[in-house]
Amino acid sequence: MINWDEFEHIHVIRKLKQIIGRWWNVDVFFADDRGNLKVIQKGVQADLKNSVCGLILQRDEGYDKLVEFARDAVTELRKSQERGVTRDFLPHLNAALFPIVIDNDFMGAVISVGYLKQGSADAQKKELAKSLAHYNLPSQDIDFAVSKLKELANDETAYFMELNDLVSQEISTLHKEISMRDDRISELNKELGIR
Structure with missing residues (x-):
């Protein structure tokens, strides 16, 4: 069983999330094998880098949309057996899993949400803004949030995918090391108990 809260405090994972957030204004979330979001909760203020994620998660309906997206996307990822999958979270607002x-064993996913593909036209941004209006958010906040989104350039895509994949690999590696350490401690405790 993965202790999700533990990974949020691991220096390497925290730094990778900061780099991804700083370079692309993308938020990185974790989900378990059923697509249940971890570390972020409904109604709890979170430190988010992405302006649209920060805006939509102010509303319970927005959080529910992210939960539904995570469940559907993780199910798709599990079936695909691919190292990385991209999907639209909202119209033209992309996520990578x-x-x-x-x-x-498939244990969960790293979900990076909040970028536009290179060449996103104003019409696509307006469509995104229109979809955000369904959450009863102030129009000036929506316009500001959409204007702050970054486009992921085609030449940056491979690097972006690699950094996000590194987060998932690091979680896997750390979990294995923690499990090995715990097993070793149990063995030593048994040896001490025998003496």
């Missing part, structure tokens, strides 16, 4: 695999 990366599996967390431990000992050949």
